[in-house]
Amino acid sequence: MLKNKWRILGFASMLALVLVLAACGGSDESEESTSSDNTENEETASVGDGKEIELVYVNWDSEIASTHVVGKVLEDLGYDVTLTSIDNAAMWQAVANGEADGMVAAWLPTTHGDLYEANKDSLVDLGENLSGAKTGLVVPQYMEDINSIADLANYAEELDQKITGIDAGAGVVQSAEQSIEDYGLEGWEVQTSTGGAMTTALGEAIDSEEPIVVTGWTPHWKFAEYDLKYLEDPEETFGGEEYIATMVRQGLEEDLPNAYTVLDQFNWTTADMEAVMLEISSGTDPEEAAAAWVEENQEMVTEWTAGIE
Missing domain, CATH: 3.40.190.10 (Periplasmic binding protein-like II)
Structure with a gap:
């Protein structure tokens, strides 16, 4: 009985030694891999x-x-x-x-x-x-009766003759200002602000289902966030x-x-x-x-x- 007990203890000791050696080997391999990764990162950073x-x-x-x-x-x-x-x-x-x-x-x-x-x-x-x-003037899809920049004249009162723009030096703002002249929108103006202010105004209008027209461009996240449409531009003020x-x-x-x-x-x-x-x-x-x-x-x-x- 005692002899069997020592055999069991001996086997357990050998097993523990094997596990320790395996762990040491795995550690070396991990350190080697980490070292290789660090070297690669350093080489890339040295560019x-x-x-x-x-x-x-x-x-x-x-x-x-x-x-x-x-x-x-x-x-x-x-x-x-x-x-x-x-x-x-x-x-x-x-x-x-x-x-x-x-x-x-x-x-x-x-x-x-x-x-x-x-x-x-x-x-x-x-x-x-x-x-x-692409750039152009953009409205929510629920504004069903307006499909062209020329149609803005019919929304003068609801939109207060205002196009919500971005910064004054932006090309899309300059095109929007030119569209007022090209489409005979007398009394209309482009109200400049920032891109963030424009999208905030757009979101607030959509939440209330109010009419709004903004300067727009693609790519832009607002087209993924909201159901929008570009107004047709037969005069090609915004180009193709x-x-x-x-x-x-x-x-x-x-x-x-x-x-x-x-x-x-x-x-x-x-x-x-x-x-x-x-x-x-x-x-x-x-x-x-x-x-x-x-x-x-x-x-x-x-x-x-x-x-x-």
Whole structure:
């Protein structure tokens, strides 16, 4: 009986030793894996090597989303990234005169067309980063009797001859002001504010099912949140389909070649942008929303960073 007891104790001791050795081996493997991951992260971060880069953007929901996403990608590569929100004209001038390194917020050919013409010889056009953009005047779907900008004349009293706009320097506001002239809307005005104030006014009107007309653009989260429609524009005041382009300062390719490559290869879809925009509109910090999107879309990020050294 005693002999069997010692056999059992001996077996238990051997088993414990095996488990300890296995645990030690697993720990070494884990440490080796962690070390490998850290090395890879350090190599990626060394691409930017702490060099400074500044991107400017107009404070539209769409451009907040795109600029923060690109900024996050550059930050992950080791750049010291500054994102600066300024108005339309200042954004273009900052890139053209070299005060800022670039922007991913050029709406063409109509919305920023005049700014492009004024500055194109002093900057580098890297081309389209998003297609299928659009601007125009937008109303809730429940305004069934209005389908064209020309119909606004019939809603003069209900709308108080007011179009709710965004910041005064925005191209969509300038087009809205031009539409008043093109469609003979005498006595009408575009009330400028901010993008946030415009969407707040839109939401409040929809909650009460009151009439409202706002300056609108796509991509924008409001089209996912509310049932809206663009007013037809037979005079083509707002132009046709637009695209968003990337512009950088002259000399960026020589100074920061890897950052230049990322900006040159940056390209995504309306659905991608609206996903980030919707998160931000729901209260998520732009940096957090951008970081989450980047983490979840590494395949696309890999395409943007292909070829960096």
